[in-house]
Amino acid sequence: MNFEKQVISRSGNVCELSGATEDLQIYQVQPSEGNSADDFILISQNLKNQLEGSVEVSANDWRCLNDSMWSEVSAVKVVAYRMLDQLKGEGWPNDLLEMIYLDEAELTWAKAGMEDEDAIKHIDSNGVVLKAGDTVVLIKELDVKGSTITAKRGTAVRNIKLVHDDPTLIEGKVDGQSIYILTQFVKK
Template identity: 85%
Template structure:
């Protein structure tokens, strides 16, 4: 029996979150091996697009989590937990987060696939999140302190490093010299 047949049998050919029967697709709950049906849930294309970031999450589309969070399927509970956390500014998910129950293994799985909200985020001048190894471009001519170098506007800085304790600074090389650059003066 392949995964799709197992998913259809387990879900009754309905979205395991919303109960809808339209445009159903298998969604692999990361991080997982994808070796069994237990690593997947059957969901609508709309919810899948929101989970994958192809669409912005619409809070009302996720009100179905009120019922889905009580599922016996660990992958369904993991997705419910993650989305409730993602939408907690809406207010109503906070009540559900207080009620949801995940055993230690499920909670570990749920947290391993979530972004760390408390992590320091480096943001460029356009609001894009910078990651180590990115290439950025200077948006302003900058005088490099302690040197005679002037970094010209439009200069590409490759393979940047993030300053872990300061979200306003990155480190990169210009003309072979390592320098610190304020994130407000770069764009991805």
């Protein structure tokens, strides 16, 4: 069945995530049967390409989730939740993830389409999984390359960021300087 007219009518012919009015596409939020308009959203081509993985995800393109996560349309909230979870290494999505409300069915739908098993996990020296925004403590004195700074053992590094493509690295600030730190030298 074709639910395109219902989705366009529901959305007011604007992207249900970003509010864009040009280059719009119908997108089926998986895993869903596609049996009703509630399984689809109207989305800009740019965001659709990022969702489908045909182009690299640009975190700034998704700042629109700050508004769209409050949508009354379940499919929109599901996509918002998934993208906020995917981008949580950026830092800013963490607050939004804590605020977003999904009922039990929506949360189940959102998690069914997420790839947790293949996700990169950042693990500290004690085997604890690190998350963006955590505070860690250095367990070893570290010389900071390209600087005269030596990060002392016991130094707290607050509000860390995860390096998306390397599970052995985190980013944090020591003495006001942003540095990369190997996860084997920190503990939560």
